[in-house]
Amino acid sequence: MATRELMYREALREAIDEEMAANPTVFIIGEGIAERGGSYKVTEGLLAKYGPKRVRDTPIAEAGMIGVGVGAAIAGARPIVEILYVDFAMLGMDMIVNQAAKFRLMTGGDGRVPFIMRTQGGTGGGVAAQHSQSLEALFYHIPGLRVVMPSTPADAKGLLKYALRQEDPVMFLEHKHLYMTKGPVPDGEHVVPFGVGDIKREGSDVTVIAWSNMIPRTLEAAEALAAEGISVEVIDPRTLVPLDRDMIIKSVLKTRRCVIVQEANRRGGVASDIASIVQEECFYEMDAPVEIVAGMDIPVPFNLTLEKASVPQKEDVVAAVKRVLHVQSLAAAAE
C-alpha cells in the first residue's frame, strides 16, 4: 500500500481533519488550540477550515472543559477535549471516572459517551514532576474507559479516527516525545480498530511487550540484541483497554519468554496486570519468569540525568532480555 512519511502530530491532525469533514458533530476544545494551533501543533489550520464554533480555545479550567466534553458527548456530539498534560487531567477526574465511565451502566446501556480526551504524558522534556507522568494505569483501572497509546504516526491516525467513530469514552494518551517523530502513514482511509495489537518486530527468542514511547526504545534494544544473535519479538498492544490478549499469549507461547516495558512507575502499573495475564495463560510453557522493566516508584525529577535514571532506557531493556534468556554478560562471567 502506498504511504507517506508524516510526523505523529501531522497524522493526528489528519485524523481530526478527516473526521471533522465527515461528521459535523465532531468538534475540539482546548487551551490555545484554535488560533495558535495548540502547544504541539496538532490542531494547526483547523480553525481556518472549520470555524470558531468547532475549534475553540478555553480558559484554564480542566474540570470544566472535561465536564462539558462529557456532557456534549452524552447529548449526542463528538467532542475532543485537548488537555495540555495528562497531569492536568487530574483536575477533571470526577468527570472522567464518575461521569463518563459510569453513564453507560447507570442508564442500563441506553446512554453512551463518545467523549475523547486527547492529552500527552511521559518524560523527555526535562519538565519535572508535574509535567512528566505516565498515568495510564489510573484510567486502565476504571471500567468503562478505553485507553489508547499510539506509538507511531500511522497508529496515531488510525486509532484517533476509530475513536471518533465508536461510542465509549476514550483516554487518548499521546507522548510528548513522539510528536516530531516520523513514520509511514497509509494513503487514503486508514482506521485502526481498538483491541488489535501490532507486532512491531517479529522474533523468536523473547517477546517484549511495550507501548507509546517505549516502542522506539524497545526497537532500538531489539536491534542491538539482533547484533548479538538474539531475536526479539516486539508487541505493541496499541490500546491497553481493550487489550489484545490473544496476540500477547500467542507470542509468549511461541517464544516462551516475556519482558514487559512501561515508562510508568512500576507499582500498580499496567505491566503488572499484563504479567498476571501471561503467567495465568502461559506459565507451564515458559522458560523464565516474566520480567518487568518500569519506571522507578518516585516522582520524576527535573535533573536530566536523574530523569533518565528514573525511567527505562534501552540498556535496561537489553539487560532484561538477557536475564530471561539466562545470558551472562562477559563482565559478569569473568567475575
Added chain:
Amino acid sequence: MGAAASLQNAPSREFLEKLFRTAYKIRVFESEGIKLYRQGLIRGYFHPYLGQEGIATGVCAALSEGDFIASTHRGHGHCIAWGADVNKMVAELLQKETGYCRGYGGSMHIADISKGNLGANGIVGAGTPLGVGAALANQVKGSDAVTVTFSTDGASNNGTFLESLNLAAIWNLNFILVIENNQYAVSTRIEESTRDTDLYKRGLAIGVESHQVDGNDPLAVHAVMEQAVATCRAGKGPVLIEAKTYRHMGHHVNDPGKYMPEEELAYYKARDPVDRARNALREMAGVSDEEIAAIEAEIAAEFADAVEFSKNSPEVTPESFREFAVGY
C-alpha cells in the same frame, strides 16, 4: 434581579391545571415512595423533593420538546416535571428490569437520554458541566434547544460551578442554571458555607443574567424561566436563576432532620408549593374542589398502578448482567 410573580396575562385553566398536576404528582410520588421505602420495597438513597415541587414544576413548564435537563441526587421531581413515565421510575426504584435503567442506576441515576434528560447525579455539582456540555453540543449542531441544569446551594461552592458557568458565558450558550437554594447541604446551613447567601449574585460577577425567585411559587418560577428561555433563544444566554426554597423533611428518608428549626419549617410549610398550585387552579381558574379531588384521585391511581406494574415486573438476573459486561 427581581421577577415578581407576574400575572401579566391571566394564565389559562389548562396551564394552571398542568402546573397543579405536575406538582401534585411529585408530591404523591415522594410521599408514597417513602411508604414503599419503609415497607422495605425500596433500598439505598432516596432524597425526597418534598417542599421543592414548585421549582421543577415551574421550570419544566417553560421548556419545550427538544430541550434538555440535567438533575441532582434529589431528582425525582425533575424527572416527573419533565414528563417521565412513572411506571419506569417506580420500577427503577424497585430495581426491576423494566426500570429506566434496568435497575442498574437507581434513584440517583435516572436518565432518559432519548428525551433529553441527561440524568440525576450522585456527585454534587456534576450536573453543571454536563448541562453546559449539552448546550455546547446543541450550539455546535446549530440547534436552539435550551439546557437546564438543576443545581443546589451545596454545589455552588464547587469549582466546576464557576468553570462551567463561565464557559457557558464566554460561548453564549443556551444554558440555564437553576440553583435550588433549600438552605441546607445535609445538616450544614448555607450561612456556614458562604458569606453571601444570595447565590444569584455569583452569576452577576461573571456577566451572566441572574435572577432570584421564590421557589415555592410555581407561577413565579415559571415567569422568570420564560424570561430566561427568551434570553437564551435570543442568543444571550446563559442565565442563572436562584430559587429559594426549603425541604419538608430531612436530607434523605432516614434523616430525621432534627437540626431544622421548627418555626422555620412551619414558615415554609405555610408556603407549600403544592397548595399554592392548587389554590391558583381554584382561585384563578375557578376549578371546583370536586374537580380538584378528581384530579388528585386520578394521580394517586396512576401511582398505585405503577407500583403494581413494578411489583409484577421481572427481576434483573446475573446472567443478563454478565452479558452486558462483555467488552467493558
